[in-house]
Amino acid sequence: xxxxxxxxxxxxxxxxxxxxxxxxxxxxxxxxxxxxxxxxxxxxxxxxxxxxxxxxxxxxxxxxxxxxxxxxxxxxxxxxxxxxxxxxxxxxxxxxxxxxxxxxxxxxxxxxxxxxxxxxxxxxxxxxxxxxxxxxxxxxxxxxxxxxxxxxxxxxxxxxxxxxxxxxxxxxxxxxxxxxxxxxxxxxxxxxxxxxxxxxxxxxxxxxxxxxxxxxxxxxxxxxxxxxxxxxxxxxxxxxxxxxxxxxxxxxxxxxxxxxxxxxxxxxxxxxxxxxxxxxxxxxxxxxxxxxxxxxxxxxxxxxxxxxxxxxxxxxxxxxxxxxxxxxxxxxxxxxxxxxxxxxxxxxxxxxxxxxxxxxxxxxxxxxxxxxxxxxxxxxxxxxxxxxxxxxxxxxxxxxxxxxxxxxxxxxxxxxxxxxxxxx
Amino acid sequence: xxxxxxxxxxxxxxxxxxxxxxxxxxxxxxxxxxxxxxxxxxxxxxxxxxxxxxxxxxxxxxxxxxxxxxxxxxxxxxxxxxxxxxxxxxxxxxxxxxxxxxxxxxxxxxxxxxxxxxxxxxxxxxxxxxxxxxxxxxxxxxxxxxxxxxxxxxxxxxxxxxxxxxxxxxxxxxxxxxxxxxxxxxxxxxxxxxxxxxxxxxxxxxxxxxxxxxxxxxxxxxxxxxxxxxxxxxxxxxxxxxxxx
Numbered sequence: 101x102x103x104x105x106x107x108x109x110x111x112x113x114x115x116x117x118x119x120x121x122x123x124x125x126x127x128x129x130x131x132x133x134x135x136x137x138x139x140x141x142x143x144x145x146x147x148x149x150x151x152x153x154x155x156x157x158x159x160x161x162x163x164x165x166x167x168x169x170x171x172x173x174x175x176x177x178x179x180x181x182x183x184x185x186x187x188x189x190x191x192x193x194x195x196x197x198x199x200x201x202x203x204x205x206x207x208x209x210x211x212x213x214x215x216x217x218x219x220x221x222x223x224x225x226x227x228x229x230x231x232x233x234x235x236x237x238x239x240x241x242x243x244x245x246x247x248x249x250x251x252x253x254x255x256x257x258x259x260x261x262x263x264x265x266x267x268x269x270x271x272x273x274x275x276x277x278x279x280x281x282x283x284x285x286x287x288x289x290x291x292x293x294x295x296x297x298x299x300x301x302x303x304x305x306x307x308x309x310x311x312x313x314x315x316x317x318x319x320x321x322x323x324x325x326x327x328x329x330x331x332x333x334x335x336x337x338x339x340x341x342x343x344x345x346x347x348x349x350x351x352x353x354x355x356x357x358x359x360x361x362x363x364x365x366x367x368x369x370x371x372x373x374x375x376x377x378x379x380x381x382x383x384x385x386x387x388x389x390x391x392x393x394x395x396x397x398x399x400x401x402x403x404x405x406x407x408x409x410x411x412x413x414x415x416x417x418x419x420x421x422x423x424x425x426x427x428x429x430x431x432x433x434x435x436x437x438x439x440x441x442x443x444x445x446x447x448x449x450x451x452x453x454x455x456x457x458x459x460x461x462x463x464x465x466x467x468x469x470x471x472x473x474x475x476x477x478x479x480x481x482x483x484x485x486x487x488x489x490x491x492x493x494x495x496x497x498x499x500x501x502x503x504x505x506x507x508x509x510x511x512x513x514x515x516x517x518x519x520x521x522x523x524x
Numbered sequence: 525x526x527x528x529x530x531x532x533x534x535x536x537x538x539x540x541x542x543x544x545x546x547x548x549x550x551x552x553x554x555x556x557x558x559x560x561x562x563x564x565x566x567x568x569x570x571x572x573x574x575x576x577x578x579x580x581x582x583x584x585x586x587x588x589x590x591x592x593x594x595x596x597x598x599x600x601x602x603x604x605x606x607x608x609x610x611x612x613x614x615x616x617x618x619x620x621x622x623x624x625x626x627x628x629x630x631x632x633x634x635x636x637x638x639x640x641x642x643x644x645x646x647x648x649x650x651x652x653x654x655x656x657x658x659x660x661x662x663x664x665x666x667x668x669x670x671x672x673x674x675x676x677x678x679x680x681x682x683x684x685x686x687x688x689x690x691x692x693x694x695x696x697x698x699x700x701x702x703x704x705x706x707x708x709x710x711x712x713x714x715x716x717x718x719x720x721x722x723x724x725x726x727x728x729x730x731x732x733x734x735x736x737x738x739x740x741x742x743x744x745x746x747x748x749x750x751x752x753x754x755x756x757x758x759x760x761x762x763x764x765x766x767x768x769x
Contacts, residue, residue, distance in 0.1 A: 162574075173575060173638075204631065212623055219630075275623050277631075282578055283571065283638020284602060287618035287625060320601065360575070 119402045119435065120442045123499060126395040127446025127491035128453070132481070133387050134490045135454035139482035141380040145337055145367065147300060147476055150237050151223065153370040154196070154329025155337045156345055158186065162359040163326060167370075170200045170326065172281050176362060177324045190345065192333040194233055197325035199224035199315050203278030203286075205258070205308060207268050216266040220258075220276070222308045224315030224325075228253075237331065238309070240296065246270050247294025256310035259303060260295035270294050276308070280320035288318040299476050330364075342366040392494040399435070399502025418513055428507045435503030436496060443495030450491055457481040547658030547674045551690075553697040555651045557727055562587050564755040565748055571639045572742030580637055585755075589650050591762045602637065606767045614647060617767035624767050639744040640713065640736035644684045652676065652690075655683050663694075666701050667717065670694045685712060696720065698727040711737050718745075724753045 149155055159167065162174040176182060179197050186195045201222045209215040226232040227250055235241065240249055245260040247270025258266075258274070268274055270292050280286045290310060298304050316322055330345075332338055349364040368374040417427055461478035563586045570579045581598040592609040596602040604619035614627045627634075632644040649655055656676035664671050671691040678686050687709075691701035702715040718731035728751055735743035760766060 173573060206623070206625060208623060214626055275621055275625070277625060279634070279638065280601075282573065282576075283635050285605075285616065285618075285634070285637065287616075287621050287623060289621045289623070 116434075116438050119399055119438045119499060119502075120445075122395060122398050122402065123439055123442025123495050124446040124449065126391050126498065127443050127495045128450040130388060130391045130494050131447055131450025131487055131491040132453050132457075134384055135450070135481040135483050135487050136457065136479070137380055137384050137387070138484055138487070139458060139480045141377065142482050143476050143480060144373075144376065148371060148373060149329075149331065149337060149367055150239070151298075151300075151303070153367045153373065154327075155332050156330040156342050156364050156366050157370065158182070158328040158330065158349070158362050158364050159326065160360045161363050164363055164365060167327075170202055172199065172201060172279070172319060172321065172326050173283060174360070175199070175281060175321060175324045175326045176328065177360070179325045179328060180323055182362060183328060186328065186330065189349075190330070194237075194331040194333065196225065196232070196234055196237065196329045196331070197312060197327070198329055199312065199319065199321060199326045201278050201315065201319060201326075203276055205262075205266065206275040206277055207266050208273060208275060216268070218262065218266055219306055220262070220308050221303070221306050222276070222278070222310060222315070224310050224312045226313075227309075227311040228313075240309070243296040243298055245295045245297050247292070250293045250311060253311060253314055254289070254291055255293040256290040256308055256314070257294050257296050258292055258308045259305065260297050261304045262306055262308075263292065263295045268292055276310075276318060278319060280318075281324060282320060284320070286318050286320070288314075290314070299478055301477055304477075337367055339366075339368065342368075388490065388493060392497055395494050395498035396501040399498045400505045402502060402506075414510060415513065418510075418515060424510055424513070428510050431507045431510070432500065432503045435499040439496040439499030440492075442499070443492045446495060447488060447491040451483060451487060454481040454483050454487065458483055544660055545672075547660045547672075547676075548653055550660065550672050550674060550692050550697070551653040551656070551658040551676070554690075554692050554699050555653050557697050558699070559589055559650050560726065560753050562753070562755050562757050564752045564757065566750045568747045568749055569637070569639055570745040570747070571637070572744065573638065574740045577742075578638075581749075585757045585761055587757055587762065593761050593766065596637075608762065608764065608767055609647065610762060612647065614643060615764060615767060622768070624764055635736075640734040640739060640741070641744060641746075642684075642736075645713075645734075648684060652688075655679060656688065661689075664691060666691045667720075669696070669700060671700055693720075693727070696727040698729060700729075713737060714743075723751050726753060 158176070160174050160176055163171055163176070166174065176197075183195050183197060186193070199222075201224065203220055203222065204217055205220040206214050207216040225234040225238065227234060235249065240257070244257075246263075247257075250256060256274070258268070263269070266274075272292050274290050274292050276286070276288050276290060278286045278288075296307075296309070298307060312325070316324065332341070343366055346364040346366050346369075349362075353361045353363065368377060414427060418424065458481045461480040464477060464479050565584045565586065566581070567584065568579055568581050570577055578599070580596060580602055582594050582596045584592060584594040586592045590609075590611050592607075594607040596605040606617040608615045608617075614632070615624050616627055617624050627643050632647065633642050635641065636643055636646060652658075655678060657679055658674045658676050660672055661675045662673040664673050671693055674690045674692060676688040676690060685704040686707035687705045689703045689705075690699055692699055698717075698720055699715075700717045700720070703711055704713040704715075706712050714735045714737060716733045716735075717729045718733060721728050721730040728748060730748050732746045733743045734746060
């Protein structure tokens with residue numbers, strides 16, 4: 101029977117072409133939008149984890165409460181011992197002490213007077229330790245635009261856009277004016293080793309990256325750091341495992357009332373990321389649902405039109421004794437075949453577009469320039485194993501629902517009236 | 525008889541009113557005590573931060589209200605850091621970088637050495653009667669001294685604090701307590717004098733505690749170890765070149 105129906109679909113294209121095209125269009129959109137949302141979600145998680153949140157982050161309780169203000173006066177102290185404890189307690193995890201800081205970057209002229217100046221947002225990471233994976237985590241080699249990565253103490257990187265604004269070239273001196281952990285003014289010279297393009301508007305405007313030891317010295321933060329970021333060994337954020345880790349770590353300190361006790365916070369619980377990530381999940385469901393409903397309505401309508409056009413055919417089939425249920429089921433099988441073929445074709449095209457956007461990306465810098473969380477300026481799709489199947493949900497369900505509703509009319513045909521109807 | 529009573533009543537009211545000087549005149553007298561010609565001050569600033577307390581020592585050379593030069597003496601990390609104020613301009617010199625940095629714009633709102641004072645506070649014209657309209661709102665005792673309580677309202681728009689409430693010693697005309705407010709009425713900073721000494725015919729606030737209400741911590745105690753009025757200060761000190769010396 102399947103073979104018979106398939107031949108019918110192929111030979112009588114007028115019966116299948118329109119539903120087939122509808123399914124293709126809907127499936128292409130479903131697959132692409134799903135991949136695009138997945139890509140956005142993955143990029144945002146990776147970007148935020150790398151620069152800001154880690155998969156988990158350890159900081160003092162007081163620092164955590166005001167972390168958006170980067171309160172280095174409330175930073176963790178004794179980080180060497182704490183890092184050793186974390187490495188011992190969570191083997192396979194990568195721990196990276198970091199200092200975020202704000203200040204001014206001042207470029208001197210030949211007399212040492214201010215030539216250019218601008219507010220800077222800085223990140224201190226361990227650049228020189230052989231065990232450190234920070235260069236890789238932050239993808240600094242790829243982000244390098246001019247110059248080179250720092251090779252010795254006292255060198256730093258700034259964003260290329262910022263460097264151009266300050267008219268500073270690699271090799272020149274820049275003075276960081278900031279506040280020490282104790283609130284004093286801190287003035288320190290650095291050599292600009294190179295410039296970077298982060299692909300994040302906020303960072304491309306004003307960011308600098310320096311070695312942790314240099315910034316510890318500059319900000320009077322010996323053996324201290326604002327935060328220690330933790331990353332899963334496979335670089336993938338495992339939500340449940342991260343939650344478990346945070347609960348077990350925090351339970352160790354629950355009896356302490358000291359506001360400088362360390363606490364662990366997961367990626368989702370930082371920088372409003374949970375709301376954003378939840379929105380991604382909802383968006384995937386909502387978009388699939390919308391396509392399902394819209395396509396179902398169109399398919400229902402197409403089925404009604406088809407049934408109207410095939411009014412005579414159905415009548416003859418009923419008149420020669422074919423059971424109404426059999427006719428109804430054959431219509432459903434037929435629609436499922438159209439849905440399947442449309443889903444295969446739609447998925448193929450949708451995946452092709454998604455792979456292209458995964459490689460090339462879409463520039464969204466104008467939309468995200470004032471974003472509160474770190475959002476990349478170039479969004480890319482991400483094809484996952486599920487991307488190969490998601491299109492089949494609306495593709496098959498919509499054709500099934502459409503045919504199911506439109507086919508109900510078969511049961512309304514009166515056998516006694518059939519020949520009279522066929523005569524006309 | 526009734527007319528006589530009414531006359532006596534108004535006479536009494538007028539006499540009572542005459543005993544209360546105007547807010548502006550009280551403020552002007554306080555400013556006269558505060559502002560001097562040349563002075564050299566050796567001071568210690570103790571910052572009681574949320575985590576720990578630390579002290580800094582500094583020597584300042586002040587000429588009127590326009591020119592000031594400060595050199596930090598302790599602790600070792602801050603030693604040699606200098607600041608120069610010339611009118612409405614402020615520079616700081618860092619010996620470790622040999623850089624002279626102009627402090628302007630939003631940097632003026634930053635804390636001075638982590639204290640509860642901002643550079644803007646340092647740059648403020650000390651003659652409050654030129655910046656504020658004052659009115660007497662009461663009389664209170666503070667530090668066992670009878671005080672006039674004045675409410676000050678800014679005359680201009682570019683003044684750091686829109687209004688202030690100050691307690692001025694009735695006899696010595698020295699400011700003993702102060703609350704500084706934003707335009708919306710929010711309390712921003714407080715100042716409390718802990719002791720007053722007499723130096724060269726002037727009353728000097730010897731120990732003062734500044735508190736930035738928006739910051740956690742116990743405030744910043746500013747203690748004058750020595751003060752020398754009408755001291756001789758070389759003119760060359762108030763130049764950017766002297767910052768590097």
